[in-house]
Amino acid sequence: MRVKMIVAYDGTNYKGWQVQPNGITIEEVLNKNLSNLLGEQIVVSGASRTDSGVHSLGNIAVFDTNTRMPADKIAFALNQRLPEDIVVQGSCEVEDGWHPRYQNSRKTYEYRILNRTFRMPTRRLDTYFYHYPLDVEKMKKAASYLEGEHDFKSFCAIGAQVKTTVRTIYACDVEKEGDIITIRVTGNGFLYNMVRIIAGTLVQVGGGAIKPEAVKEILAKKDRSAAGPTAPAHGLTMMGIEFENVE
Incomplete structure (x- = not known):
């Protein structure tokens, strides 16, 4: 069985x-x-x-x-x-x-950022510590441009072996509760390092290095160097997968 x-x-x-x-x-x-x-x-x-x-x-x-x-x-x-x-x-x-x-599915990931002046040792393993203040509203606006079907080549690690870099993002939300900023992304599939590159790019937006509208240009360039850095792995958690037609 x-x-x-x-x-x-x-x-x-x-x-x-x-x-x-x-x-x-x-x-x-x-x-x-x-x-x-x-x-x-x-x-x-x-x-x-x-x-x-x-x-x-x-x-x-x-x-x-x-x-x-x-x-x-x-x-x-x-x-x-x-x-x-x-x-x-x-x-x-x-x-x-x-x-x-090989099933139709929706995968959800969360990337968590600890945005405060000093580190918190109890969150060192599951959040990315970033001490500069981040503008969550700007991050939300930038995230909205990622929703829908796009070519996410700019958000894919160089050298990844895939047939296509087109993916559909059903939702990309940014929320802050206390000192924790959570980037929650749901899509039909993800490229290598895609969510971590999205997180790294949104951190740059929140810090003022790039404007929210620049995300549209980053997508259009289809060039990894146009997007932000790959955020550290330990801030990322796969939340779950929803399948169609399975018990």
């Missing part, structure tokens, strides 16, 4: 989602512990291959297994084996062949 899992993790100590030779990853930990639990070789496949240091509240993984264990019980059993910074939020059986990357 094919099993779908919702996986939450603190990405601080991992080299991203996908298995790679230069460090431990989320995928590697899941593969090892699922294989030990079920007594067979398990290879999971994720919906979003998050970067090193990026967090998630709801990444989706699928795998095939011959186990007799009910799919909804796997999450409970697996969590007994996983480290405390990875927790499966649920598991269920899906149709054979169902894969999260």
Whole structure:
């Protein structure tokens, strides 16, 4: 059977989602512990291959297994084996062949900025500290220009291998609560480093380095050098994925 899992993790100590030779990853930990639990070789496949240091509240993984264990019980059993910074939020059986990357979906990410004079040690792992004051209203205006279908080549890391850089952003909102500025982006898919480059660009807008209207010009140039810097990974959290036609 094919099993779908919702996986939450603190990405601080991992080299991203996908298995790679230069460090431990989320995928590697899941593969090892699922294989030990079920007594067979398990290879999971994720919906979003998050970067090193990026967090998630709801990444989706699928795998095939011959186990007799009910799919909804796997999450409970697996969590007994996983480290405390990875927790499966649920598991269920899906149709054979169902894969999260090939479904119509809406992904949501949040980028959090700690905007205050001094660092706060309790938020060092999940927010980007920026001590210069940021104008949230300007950031909101700039973010609005990103909504809709656009060619986001300017917001894609150089060298990324993709068929097209056109994506649809359903919503790009900026809110401030206390000292935390949250950039929340929902879209049908994201390019490599796209949300972090959006965040870096909006920080420049908020700091007055560029005008909100300049975002339209940045999109039109289709040139990575036109956009702002790539914001640090630890401020980014994948919030979740909504799928059509799946239980």
